[in-house]
Amino acid sequence: MIRRSQGFLTQMYxxxxxxxIQLVFLFSWWLKFQSGLLPSGTPIPFDNYLLWSVIYGALILGGSYSLNLYAPKRKxxxxxxxMKIVQIHAGSLLLLVSILxxxxEVDVSRSYLFLYAVSNVLVAGIYRYLLKYSLRRFRxxxxxKQFVLILGAGSLGRRFYMNLQQHGEMGFEAVGxxxxxxxxxxxxxxxxKPILGKVDELAGILDRMTIDEVIIALPLQAHPKFAAIVAACEKAGVRTMIIPDFYDILPSRPYFDNFAGIPLINVRDIPLDELRNRFLKRTFDIGFASAAIIVTLPLLVLIxxxxxxxxxxxxxFKQERVGLNRRTFTMYKFRSMRADTASTGDTGWTTENDPRRTRFGTFLRKTSLDELPQFFNVLFGHMSVVGPRPERPYYVEQFKEEVPKYMVKHHIRPGITGWAQANGLRGDTSIENRITHDIFYIENWSLLFDIKIISKTFVQGFMNKNAY
Structure with a gap:
């Protein structure tokens, strides 16, 4: 059954x-006006700030409830x-400033408000990370534990069971x-786990056993039974989830739309289709690429x-590549081959001990330093810092016929590094595995995901054993 403690936990959250928020208020007040570490300015009555801190706390709680921040999040x-924490605090701060x-209310320190807001986000993020980590270890x-009953012991149900076993940190256990x-x-x-009976016996089993979720993993021909199954689960107070029999063609995070009053599944929902997400990513790209060019300028000259x-x-070296919306662009790299043979690389892979490479070019390829000019591609809007690696038109035409979903990668700008590359899929590695990682990135994009990929790329280093 659904845990009765969930309401209590929500209240505790x-x-x-x-x-x-109130502890952060006290700390920010001390740091700004009493520690002597920061310019304090004109002193303002403590009670005034305390009142606005209480109002800010109320706004945070309202935003958290409206955005379901207190809903179960083990999945x-x-x-x-x-991301939700940042959105809630940013929105609440804007509301507070509007009220002021x-x-x-002009007697409010702007530097104090900034300190107060940033500290709140940091504290909320740290304590929720520690709580989530502790709960995962606990589980x-x-x-x-939460207990799951799987309807359907065919390939779909077995696959779900096998995947569930690989994620013990989520705290779910299949009972059968x-x-x-x-x-x-x-x-x-x-x-x-054993087969406990037939689907029609569901109501009795829910009465006898402690079940938190029922997973419907039945084939399409069992669709007439779905209404009775959901009704039995809701009568027992058990959550119901359906794995569509055609799940293998859906994205990792399917999006439900509404058309003419009918709910529809959007087969390829892409976060970067939203204007605000594109603006955020483009702003980050310009800032990061500009900083990278400035920092590496001496190295660029030496190379x-x-x-x-x-x-x-x-x-x-300039080469035509396929980018956003299947449009071609000129990608820049430091030349690593002899000038009289470099142009032959448009329709041929570079191989180990390739005679076309120069000795210095081999070093550049192994260290990925030949990719540095692509930061200019980022500034020009051809590429992003993070995204699927672009390919030459000759191979795009070949791979789109041989590799399923290959062309999905062109829904966003290509990148200097990507989720596939951060997981070691660089150079002479499986195209299918790379596309799987690229599609996961496209469907799950967030600015934090970009930062994670960049960090992982730096931690792993730029040496590429598969680069020839």
Missing amino acids: ALVDFLC KSFSFEL YLLK EKGYN FLDDYQDKHEPSFSEY AVGIKATSKGPVV
């Missing part, structure tokens, strides 16, 4: 949030939770299966000198 990543303006040890066509598993799946000193020809 709200109470802790409110108390943290959600921390980045999802952190309307009431003509891995077998505590705070219900199936109309078999009463026990095949010998090769004998280690699975240019090295190329000129070791071989004849231009410093920068």
Whole structure:
């Protein structure tokens, strides 16, 4: 059954949030006006600030309830939770400033408000991360379990069971299966939890056993039974989730739309289709690329000198690649091949011990330093810092016929690095695996995800054993 304690936990979350906000208020007040570490300015009565802190806390709680921040999140990543925290605090701060303006409260320190708001986001993020981490560890040890009953012991139900076993930190345990066509598993799946009965016995099993969620993993021909199944679950107070029999063609995070009053599943929902997300990513790209060019400018000069000193020809190699919306663009790289053979690379892979490479070019490829000019592609709008790697038109035409969903990668700007590259899929590696990672990135994009990929790229280093 649904945990009765959920309402209590929600109230505790709200109470802790409110108390943290007031503690941050006291800390910010001390730091700004009493510590002597910051310019204090004109002193303002403590009671005035305390009143606005209480109002800010009320706004935070209202925003948290409206955005479902207190709903169960064991299935959600921390980045999802952190993004909501930032949105709620930013919106609440704007509301507070608007209220101050309307009431003509001019005696408020702007630097104090900034300190107060930033501290609140940091404290909320840190304490929720520690709580989420502790709960995951707690669940891995077998505590705070939620029990799942799977309807359907076919390939769909078995696959869900197998995936569930690989995520013990989420705290879900399958108690068994219900199936109309078999009463026990095949010998090769004998280690699975038992088949407890037929689907029509669901109501009785929900009465006898502690079940928190029912997972419907039935084939399409069982669709007439769905209404009775959902009704039985709701009567028992049990959550119901449906795995569509066609789930393998859906994105990792399907989006439900509404058309003419009918709910529809959007097969390819892309976060970067939203204007605000595109603006956020583009702003980050311009800032990051500009900083990278400034920081690496001495290195760019040294590499240019090295190329000129070791071989004849231009410093920068230009190659046509396919980018956003299947449009071609000119991608820049430091030249790593002899000038008289570089152009032959448009329709041929670079191989190990490739005679076309220069000695200095081999070093540039192995260290990925040949990619540095692509930060200019980012500034020009051809590329992003993070995204699927762009490919040459010749291979795009080939791969779109051979690799399923290959062309999905062109729904967003290509990147200098990506989720595939951050997971070691660079150079001479599986195209299918790369596309799987690229599509996951496209469907799950967030600014925090970009930062994670960049951080992972730096931590792993730029040495590429698969680069020839």
